[in-house]
Amino acid sequence: MSKQLPLAAMDACCSPLAREPLSASQAAELAKIFKAISDPIRLRLLSLIASHGGGEVCVCDLTSAFDVTGPTISHHLKVLRESGLIDGERRGTWVYYRVHPEVLARLSAVLVPAAPATAPA
Amino acid sequence: MSKQLPLAAMDACCSPLAREPLSASQAAELAKIFKAISDPIRLRLLSLIASHGGGEVCVCDLTSAFDVTGPTISHHLKVLRESGLIDGERRGTWVYYRVHPEVLARLSAVLVPAAPATAPA
Numbered sequence: 001m002s003k004q005l006p007l008a009a010m011d012a013c014c015s016p017l018a019r020e021p022l023s024a025s026q027a028a029e030l031a032k033i034f035k036a037i038s039d040p041i042r043l044r045l046l047s048l049i050a051s052h053g054g055g056e057v058c059v060c061d062l063t064s065a066f067d068v069t070g071p072t073i074s075h076h077l078k079v080l081r082e083s084g085l086i087d088g089e090r091r092g093t094w095v096y097y098r099v100h101p102e103v104l105a106r107l108s109a110v111l112v113p114a115a116p117a118t119a120p121a
Numbered sequence: 122m123s124k125q126l127p128l129a130a131m132d133a134c135c136s137p138l139a140r141e142p143l144s145a146s147q148a149a150e151l152a153k154i155f156k157a158i159s160d161p162i163r164l165r166l167l168s169l170i171a172s173h174g175g176g177e178v179c180v181c182d183l184t185s186a187f188d189v190t191g192p193t194i195s196h197h198l199k200v201l202r203e204s205g206l207i208d209g210e211r212r213g214t215w216v217y218y219r220v221h222p223e224v225l226a227r228l229s230a231v232l233v234p235a236a237p238a239t240a241p242a
Contacts, residue, residue, distance in 0.1 A: 018168070020168075021169045021186075024161065027161040027168070031164050034155050040148040043143060044148045047143040047148070050139035051138065051140055101234035105233070108233045110229075114222070
């Protein structure tokens with residue numbers, strides 16, 4: 001039903017960046033995904049899709065949340081889709097989007113700091 | 122010793138984006154920080170600093186890892202510093218950088234997916 005994850009991009013990215021230095025290729029792959037969420041509209045779109053109870057969201061329910069045109073929303077959704085964070089499936093008139101929780105989980109894991117922010121007493 | 126975190130930026134960002142939709146202002150603040158790590162060199166710099174055993178890294182130990190000029194490294198470090206991810210302190214000839222683990226932890230928390238990637242059996 002949905003496409004496979006960009007596993008080549010994700011395989012090398014799961015160790016926290018605070019545990020050992022990222023390689024150049026790991027950093028290049030991750031930077032592309034972070035670039036996809038470096039735009040406020042894309043970040044809100046990702047959040048709307050990821051937080052939707054039903055697991056998927058019709059594009060027809062996404063555009064109304066923004067003061068930008070439909071084609072602009074479509075462009076941002078395409079960038080998110082190309083990053084591997086979301087997937088879309090056309091059914092009839094509309095495209096339905098869902099998040100890839102594995103990709104979110106791996107980005108989250110990469111950013112885990114090495115140690116607690118405060119030392120134990 | 123080190124500057125305060127950009128708390129105004131971080132206060133509103135700790136709920137996972139998959140739990141409830143980000144507001145426009147939350148997304149704007151987070152997008153700035155993700156933009157700082159949307160560049161491979163900055164991501165590697167952040168990882169080198171965050172994974173350094175001693176907690177801080179001399180800029181003199183960072184430049185040798187890259188095939189770019191010192192001023193380019195300085196520019197990238199400035200972007201990371203302005204995002205709140207790292208802080209720098211000049212001591213004598215050199216600037217010493219350390220990560221703000223709280224900011225990394227909060228970015229990590231924002232990206233936690235809503236549910237496990239696979240349903241329980």
